[in-house]
Amino acid sequence: MPQSDPLASTRASDHAAGLAEAIGDAVVVSDPEGAITVWNAAAERIFGFTAAEALGRSLDLITPERHRRRHWDGYAKTMRTGVTHYGAETLRVPALHKDGRQLSIAFTVGMVRDASDRVTGIVAVIRDETERWAEEKRLRQRVADLEAIADPARREP
Amino acid sequence: MPQSDPLASTRASDHAAGLAEAIGDAVVVSDPEGAITVWNAAAERIFGFTAAEALGRSLDLITPERHRRRHWDGYAKTMRTGVTHYGAETLRVPALHKDGRQLSIAFTVGMVRDASDRVTGIVAVIRDETERWAEEKRLRQRVADLEAIADPARREP
Numbered sequence: 549m550p551q552s553d554p555l556a557s558t559r560a561s562d563h564a565a566g567l568a569e570a571i572g573d574a575v576v577v578s579d580p581e582g583a584i585t586v587w588n589a590a591a592e593r594i595f596g597f598t599a600a601e602a603l604g605r606s607l608d609l610i611t612p613e614r615h616r617r618r619h620w621d622g623y624a625k626t627m628r629t630g631v632t633h634y635g636a637e638t639l640r641v642p643a644l645h646k647d648g649r650q651l652s653i654a655f656t657v658g659m660v661r662d663a664s665d666r667v668t669g670i671v672a673v674i675r676d677e678t679e680r681w682a683e684e685k686r687l688r689q690r691v692a693d694l695e696a697i698a699d700p701a702r703r704e705p
Numbered sequence: 706m707p708q709s710d711p712l713a714s715t716r717a718s719d720h721a722a723g724l725a726e727a728i729g730d731a732v733v734v735s736d737p738e739g740a741i742t743v744w745n746a747a748a749e750r751i752f753g754f755t756a757a758e759a760l761g762r763s764l765d766l767i768t769p770e771r772h773r774r775r776h777w778d779g780y781a782k783t784m785r786t787g788v789t790h791y792g793a794e795t796l797r798v799p800a801l802h803k804d805g806r807q808l809s810i811a812f813t814v815g816m817v818r819d820a821s822d823r824v825t826g827i828v829a830v831i832r833d834e835t836e837r838w839a840e841e842k843r844l845r846q847r848v849a850d851l852e853a854i855a856d857p858a859r860r861e862p
Binding site: 566567568570571572573575577590593632636638656657658659660661671673675684687688690691694695697698 | 723724725727728729730732734747750789793795813814815816817818828830832841844845847848851852854855
């Protein structure tokens with residue numbers, strides 16, 4: 549994906565960047581080509597990249613290699629149609645930390661539009677749910693283990 | 706809590722409101738007195754109140770009665786100190802839908818500041834996790850039920 553001048557975008561949306569900066573979840577805005585134009589403090593915390601390192605870069609920065617093709621297919625379609633598939637849905641996917649660790653993130657996406665309703669990008673709001681996923685997996689495994697123990701027991705009178 | 710003129714606040718932050726509107730999670734900004742100044746489309750979807758119904762109202766609109774005192778104690782302290790207790794934490798609390806239903810929400814909070822770094826409000830980003838909580842509760846109950854069954858079984862040779 550081509551890169552754009554991040555400073556032009558952030559200057560044009562100082563107020564928006566101010567609110568994004570205040571938000572406690574990662575807020576990542578990307579332009580129609582998929583270049584990052586907003587990267588707030590929580591995004592720095594979750595992914596390990598500073599704003600200086602992330603702005604202007606492609607979203608590949610945090611997308612695992614095996615997910616990139618599907619990611620960009622969906623991205624291009626969303627920009628073309630102006631509609632996200634997801635509506636109110638929270639998406640759960642793997643992502644990459646700067647240090648190479650895999651994260652489990654939960655995010656929503658929305659279309660960013662200018663005053664004339666033209667789509668200028670996509671905003672993702674992202675939570676790191678790596679620990680929560682591990683806990684849920686542990687619970688499901690515990691259920692499976694217990695069911696394996698309990699089932700023979702149940703067959704006894 | 707006193708109410709303020711919501712239109713003055715939304716006009717002053719058109720760009721911020723534009724980004725907030727695009728975001729797929731509920732974005733609720735409240736002023737130092739706790740009156741709602743930003744209420745985006747996802748907030749309408751999750752809580753059932755339109756922006757017209759919510760703007761200018763107190764956060765009591767969505768706070769269960771039994772949680773209000775603690776909520777406002779924390780709110781006042783946050784406005785006084787300019788620091789949220791929570792940092793990167795995601796908070797999980799009950800909330801109210803317009804139709805009276807209790808919701809389980811997960812939210813982050815952050816301080817909104819003006820150009821001179823004065824705190825002008827608090828931004829909450831909110832997900833409805835009512836179904837997810839019910840599912841987690843069901844899983845934990847399943848573990849407890851299975852443990853009650855499995856434990857006597859384990860005591861057998």
